[in-house]
Amino acid sequence: MERNRISYRMPKEHGPRVVVIGGGHGLSTMLRGLKHYTENLSAVVTVADDGGGSGMLRQDLGMPPPGDIRNCMEALANTEPLMSELLHYRFTEGTLAGQSFGNLFLAAMNGISPSFDVAVSRMSEVLALTGRVLPVTTADVQLQAEFENGATVVGESKIFYCKKREDCRIRQVRLLPEHPKALPDAVSAIREADMVVLGPGSLYTSVIPNLLVDGIVDAIRDCNGLKVYVCNVMTQEGETEGYTVSDHIRAIFEHSSQGLFHLCLTNSSPIPKGVAARYAEEGAELLRCDKEACEALGVEIVNRPVATVKNGYVRHHPGHLARELILLHAERSVRIAGEGRAFRDDIYRME
Incomplete structure (x- = not known):
């Protein structure tokens, strides 16, 4: 065949x-x-992201980072064009500058839900998703990288800059807390x-x-x-x-x-x-x-x-x-x- x-x-x-x-x-x-x-x-x-708008919401509200979750929900959403445009919208001024409305939508849903995974499920229903989006864990985790020269850095958003500075390969990454x-x-x-x-x-x-x-x-x-x-x-x-x-x-x-x-x-x-x-x-x-x-x-x-x-x-x-x-x-x-x-x-x- x-x-x-x-x-x-x-x-x-x-x-x-x-x-x-x-x-x-x-x-x-x-x-x-x-x-x-x-x-x-x-x-x-x-749910290890800690940079950008997701990192701000994670720090301010103590919730898992919504960015990657929101991107996946947007990809699977079956919504009217106006709703799709709204989810993609990023504020350009004030304290919300750079923040995505989709992130804020999920943050609000998290605020009225008993857990983050329930919030994701409820938002998925609103957006009429094809399929499901599931956070891998609801634990509050940080990503740590260890480089071949022994240097370490904590924070997904910091790995790029640390690697450029150390100029060597990443040996290992781990989650904090582990497991x-x-x-x-x-x-x-x-x-x-x-x-x-x-x-x-x-x-x-x-x-x-x-x-x-x-x-x-x-x-x-x-x-x-x-x-x-x-x-x-x-x-x-x-x-x-x-x-x-x-x-x-x-x-x-x-x-x-x-x-x-x-x-x-x-x-x-x-x-x-x-x-x-x-x-x-x-x-x-x-x-x-x-x-x-x-x-x-x-x-x-x-x-x-x-x-x-x-x-x-x-x-x-x-x-x-x-x-x-x-x-x-x-x-x-x-x-x-x-x-x-x-x-x-x-x-x-x-x-």
Whole structure:
């Protein structure tokens, strides 16, 4: 069966149970695409952010940072254009300058709810989300980074500047306090998933923090579904300069469990030379895929055209990325159908 001849045609309400784990704009970008293929979608999102408007609300109100959660809810929302514009609105003057209305909406909902996860659930109902958004934990956590020279820094927003100053790689990140308990709904969603997707997003500040929460790694290991890591397209200044794909995979395994996943989706779309040159000026470059080193780690590389250039920046294309993930799930389901996994012939058709 040739891969490029498989077409997905399952109704969204019967789509695969997909759980995505991460944070930042990469996660919300992917969700915008996936919601067109399945309604059985759950986003498990980091709550370690302490910068920007989220950090201000966290400090002032003692609540978990709303930013990454809000981005994911906006991506999955089914609202009128005016409501979407309102959620995106950022104040430009006064003490609220730079603050997002969406963040304030979630903060207000948190104020009238018994817990942050209930607040997220209630706001999700208001926005008529396709799928669910789940904070990975409701604990008040900070992210600490330790560098190869022994220096340490506490605070997700401070890691970039500290790495630039120390000019060496990050050795390890940890949560403070360590081993917070995962949200039970997040654990159950992962265990029951047909596909678990890690990333895309900042390696040490969006993806790995979720894996440091008690219960998440065990749930991924217990899951019988497909497990995929979506690797970034470019290296990230202040975090992963000089990294290869295998460096990303190795860092995840060292912070979680060897063999946590066996598939890594990378980008095959070309990046214009002018765009690459601008990134190079900022200390970033196209992420090099060292396939043999990845295979030595037990990870198969799946190279697909999933990136695009928008306003001069390299980004994952929400539609292309979602389609490749769904087709990847379809192909692997076909492959292992004879080993006892549920498979229905009416899900797929040959073009």
